[in-house]
Amino acid sequence: MPENIDLRYPIGEFTYGQTYTFDQTQEHLAAIAVFPHNLTELVGRWGDSRLDTPYRPGGWTVRQLVHHVADSHLNAYVRTKLALTEDVPTIKPYEEQDWAKLPDYTLSVAPSLVILSNLHQRWVMVLNSLTEKELQRHYFHPASQIRFSLSEAIANYAWHGEHHYQHAYQLAVRNHWV
Incomplete structure (x- = not known):
């Protein structure tokens, strides 16, 4: 494996505090729109051995990653609606690492891909x-x-989807699954 590949941040880290034009936001929205299809095409037919492979040493399995993205984007959807209906609402954070240990993270990825x-x-x-x-x-x-x-949240979640897609995709490339 080449030493210059960052397994934790394959597309780099998200840069907070940026401003985005309307056109840039439209590009981010396009990425969010196509993300579920792309992820399903990549991992939707993988068997348990692939899904239970960590994308990096010490990292989540692909199965956990898919369930995490569903949970994260559910929270993003709620945060969007709160921001649109309340004046600067304080959102509720959650412990991603702890959620990844809950029993639903052992399910097939199919329910999370449908979500x-x-x-x-x-x-x-x-x-x-x-x-x-x-x-x-x-x-x-x-x-x-x-x-x-x-x-900025839209940019962040466009990045988030691609970030985790690349975790699975780069694992597949390294293991000659694609």
């Missing part, structure tokens, strides 16, 4: 309707003490 497909259909419908002004609505994340605009 992602249906969730993204609804989420993208809401996101595509937003005006430039609405994209500047915020929510507050108490763990990081950051106010996120919806445009």
Whole structure:
């Protein structure tokens, strides 16, 4: 394996505090829209041995990764709706590492892939309707003490999907599964 591959951040880390144009946000929305299809095409037919392979030493298995993305994007959808209906709501953080130890993370990835497909259909419908002004609505994340605009949150979740897709894809490349 080449030494220059960062298994933890294969596309680099997300840079917080950026501003995004309306056109950039539209590109991020397109990435969010296609993500469930791309992930399903990659891992949807993998058997247990592949799904139970960690994407990096000490990292989650692909199975855990898929369930995590569904949980994360469910939270993102709720945070979006809170930001649109409340004045700078304080969102509820959750312990991702602890959620990954719960029994539902041992299930087939099929339920989470279906959740992602249906969730993204609804989420993208809401996101595509937003005006430039609405994209500047915020929510507050108490763990990081950051106010996120919806445009930044959209960029973050576009990055998040690709980040985890690349974890699985790069594992597949390294193991000659694709």
